[in-house]
Amino acid sequence: xxxxxxxxxxxxxxxxxxxxxIEAARLGADVIIVDLNMKPGGQLFKQIHKFFxxxxxxxxxxxxxxxxxxLDEAKDAGVTIWLKSTVIGIFPGKKVSIEREMDDxxxxxxxxxxxxxxxxxxxxxxxxxxxxxxxxxxxxxxxAQTMINVNHVRPGKRVVMLGSGNVGLIVSYxxxxxxxxxxxxxxxxxxxxxxxxHAAKIRRAGVPILLRHTITEAxxxxxxxxxxxVIAEVDEHFKPIPGTEETIDCDxxxxxxxLKPTMDLIKLAGCELTFDGVFGGYIPLHDENMETSVRGVxxxxxxxxxxxxxxxxxxxxxxxxxxxxxxxxxxxxxADERRDAIWERLDSLRMGPFGERRKKEKDHLIGLFxxxxxxxxxxx
Amino acid sequence: MSIAxxxxxxxxxxxxxxxxxxxERFERGPVAVIECVQQIPCNPCEAACHFGAIKIxxxxxxxxxxxxxxxxxxxxxxxxxxxxAIFVVNKTYTKDTATVSFPYEYEPVPxxxxxxxxxxxxxxxxxxxxxxxxADPVSFDHTPVVTIEIPREYADEVRSIERG
Numbered sequence: 292x293x294x295x296x297x298x299x300x301x302x303x304x305x306x307x308x309x310x311x312x313i314e315a316a317r318l319g320a321d322v323i324i325v326d327l328n329m330k331p332g333g334q335l336f337k338q339i340h341k342f343f344x345x346x347x348x349x350x351x352x353x354x355x356x357x358x359x360x361x362l363d364e365a366k367d368a369g370v371t372i373w374l375k376s377t378v379i380g381i382f383p384g385k386k387v388s389i390e391r392e393m394d395d396x397x398x399x400x401x402x403x404x405x406x407x408x409x410x411x412x413x414x415x416x417x418x419x420x421x422x423x424x425x426x427x428x429x430x431x432x433x434x435a436q437t438m439i440n441v442n443h444v445r446p447g448k449r450v451v452m453l454g455s456g457n458v459g460l461i462v463s464y465x466x467x468x469x470x471x472x473x474x475x476x477x478x479x480x481x482x483x484x485x486x487x488x489h490a491a492k493i494r495r496a497g498v499p500i501l502l503r504h505t506i507t508e509a510x511x512x513x514x515x516x517x518x519x520x521v522i523a524e525v526d527e528h529f530k531p532i533p534g535t536e537e538t539i540d541c542d543x544x545x546x547x548x549x550l551k552p553t554m555d556l557i558k559l560a561g562c563e564l565t566f567d568g569v570f571g572g573y574i575p576l577h578d579e580n581m582e583t584s585v586r587g588v589x590x591x592x593x594x595x596x597x598x599x600x601x602x603x604x605x606x607x608x609x610x611x612x613x614x615x616x617x618x619x620x621x622x623x624x625x626a627d628e629r630r631d632a633i634w635e636r637l638d639s640l641r642m643g644p645f646g647e648r649r650k651k652e653k654d655h656l657i658g659l660f661x662x663x664x665x666x667x668x669x670x671x
Numbered sequence: 672m673s674i675a676x677x678x679x680x681x682x683x684x685x686x687x688x689x690x691x692x693x694x695e696r697f698e699r700g701p702v703a704v705i706e707c708v709q710q711i712p713c714n715p716c717e718a719a720c721h722f723g724a725i726k727i728x729x730x731x732x733x734x735x736x737x738x739x740x741x742x743x744x745x746x747x748x749x750x751x752x753x754x755x756a757i758f759v760v761n762k763t764y765t766k767d768t769a770t771v772s773f774p775y776e777y778e779p780v781p782x783x784x785x786x787x788x789x790x791x792x793x794x795x796x797x798x799x800x801x802x803x804x805x806a807d808p809v810s811f812d813h814t815p816v817v818t819i820e821i822p823r824e825y826a827d828e829v830r831s832i833e834r835g
Contacts, residue, residue, distance in 0.1 A: 341753035341814070343713035345731050351715030351751050353812070455678075467834065468777055482675040487709045488754030490678040495831045496777075497794030500678040601712075643710035643732035 292400045297323045297371075299614045300387055300405035302378050302556060305333020306600045307592025307607035308411035309361040314611025315409075316368035318620045323403065324365070325376040325389055330441075332358035333413055334433070335600065337440045339468075340461060343486075344640065348601040355440075357600070376401075381408070381559045385587065385671045407587045407614040408671075410557050411607060414550035414571065414593035419453060422508035428517030429509050432462040432547035439469035447543035451520040452476045453506050457485035457599075459547030463493045466545075474539050477504045477522050479529045486645070507531050509544055520544050550597045560588050560671065563664055569652040570596025576660040580613035580630065581606055584664040585671045589614055596656075598649060605637045679792040680706055682827055692739040701744025701761035701770070705737050706830075707754060719751035746772050746818075750811035759818075762826050769826035770803060772818040777834050780805060780815050787832040789821050796833065797825050 301312045304326035316322040330336060338354025349357050365372065375392035382388070387403045416431040418424075428447060432454065438444045450471050452463045455478035463473045476493065481503055483490045490500060504522050512518025519538045523531035551572040558564065562575040563584035574596045581589045589610040592603035609630050616626045641650035674680045685691065688708035696702055703724070705716070710732040717727040717735065724741035725748060727733050746759045749772055759772040771789075781787055781802045789800040804818035821829050 341715075341751075341812070343711055343753050345712070345714055350713060351719075351753055351812075470778070483678055486711055486754065487674040487678075487680070488707065488711075488756045491674065491680060491706070491792065492755050494677075494679040495790060495792055495794050496834055497790070502676065639729075639731045640712045642730050643712060645709070645711060646732070 292402065294402045294404065297321050297403060297405045298618055299323070299407045299409065299611075300325070300403055301409040301411060303333065303411035303413055303592070303594070304328075304331035304372065304374075305411060305413050305592060305603065306335055306357070306361065307413075307594075307603040307610070308333070308409065309365050310604045310607035311409045311411060311589070311591055311611035311614070312370045313361065313364050313368050314608050315407075315614045316365070316370045318612070318615035320615055320618055320620060322369075323371045323373060323405070325373045325378060327375065327377040329375055331362055331372055331374060335361070337433075337436045338600070339440050339465060342600065344601045345636070348604060348636075348640075354600060378556055381556060383671065407589065407617050408560065409589045409591060409607075409610045409614060410560065410594060411590070411592045411603075411610070412553040412556055412594045414552050414597050416546070416550055417548045419506070419546050419548045421506050423511055424509060426509045426511050426517050427515065428542055429544045429546070432458050432545045435543065435545045436462045436465060439465060439471075445469055445471055446545075447517075447541070448472065449474050449541045450543040450545055451506065451522070451539055451541045452545050452547060454478060454547030454549070455480070455483045455485055455490065455500060455502075456547055456549060457489055458550075459545075460485045460489035460493060462545065462547060463498060464489065464496070467493070467496055467498075471543070473498045474541050475522070476500045477506055477520075478502050479505045479525050505529070505531060506544060507536060510538060512542075517542055517544055550593065552594045552597060554594065557583070557590060557594060561585050561669060562588060562590070565656065565659065567596060567652065567656065569648055570598075574656075576656065576664055578660050578665070579634065579657055580616070581610035582613055584660075585669045587617055587671055596649075596653070601640055602637060605633050605640070609633050674708060680708065684708065688734065690736065692737070692742075696739045697760065697762045700763050701759050701772075702739055702742050703737055703744060703746075703748055704758045704760050705735050705756065706758065707735055707752070707756045710734060711754075713753060715751050715753060716748045716757060719748045721745075721747065746806065746816050749774055749816045750806075750814040755814070758830060760826050762823060764820060767823055768820050769823045770818050770820050771826060771829045772804070772816050773831050774814050775817045775831065776814055779835075780807065781817055781832065787819060789819055789825065789829040790831050790833055791828045792830050794831075797829050798822055800829070800832075
């Protein structure tokens, strides 16, 4: 076991964590970023499509290229990156236990003593349960995306996708790019959840989008894996209507039923939480500097509410700058100038019919923080 | 039915949300058709156009507006739109045929001279057509722009080809 000090520990090397580490390191902080995966980048390296957004967010670039660029920037800024490193405990006094897998396959327990902590642990996929949902061949859309885009393995030949949010639409498209067929996309709601342009892409490729439908059963083939999906129409309460069942032949069923923030470490750090339907579940209360109810513990990205990579990048930048303020590396007024510019950008991302609700909710949550927490911030 | 209810644009819906090039402009040669109808935060098409023909401005959720007089139908925006929602339509290719240029990110990429089945926005086969151009320079960043020649009457319908 070893003990090490750092100015800033960033947990999670996705877009939010990487951009937080870059900002803090550029302002002179000694930053360690840890991630339990073998590769950094979070979900970015799975995103082979061109991103929306403004030029300030590298829009038009593919997620995978944005990931590479962030990694280079983090290395140039002097950030220390620990991969295959799992945070297994956060103790009073900001003592953090990390189990680190070394190059020779052994693991080492490190106690890290950071001044500031940024938690950017992202989100995890929701599950929909139906008959035989544990059959091999039923998987999260994110898992299928990892298989095709990171590991270059097709999950099967013919897919039925559940869920028409952007994840369901984009992964359907990418499954076809990888050479699979998508037999149908099934959505319980009466309209497509994600961006119309993503829906239009898969419709042009001949994929039917079956609204007001759900999957009621995975059919098990002779080999014990998925051989079909039973779908059915749903009523206005999203209950399957008996007699409307239909079987679609397929060997893969992918579930894109939304994401929920990954809160384990945020809870462990003692941050005050609130439940928020818009943002996908329990999230930490935080102020406009991304600092939580615990002094010196910052949050950013999907673990503060499920959004997208561009908002994660910008929230990460704010958290990194704020950590540097706590360390005394930049004055509050200089930091405010930078943070205000980022907030302006974030506000513009949270506009339009898809973003407005999130902007309103984020403002409400920051207001809630000021009402309930501000003067009683805890010390870690 | 709107695109959110069926997943594809109807031409009427498109005309309601976007100012399409006039018939008179179509008679003068290739021009971009922007099929972007939802206010999402996105603006790479604006910077992509070397002729200043696409305007978004502020806020970034504003729908792109095409100045069809400035547009020369070069197709650079087709490769740059992250939503793959811009096409170039040339209704003057020959007396009886038009071309439609569309982004195509599937393998195999078609080759010039091949006959392919052209499909509409719903993925339905419309007609057969000949691939007359495949542009895939490095600057298009792996989004080839494929141009297919089809009977002129299908120019507003055809938006891709059958995969494979």
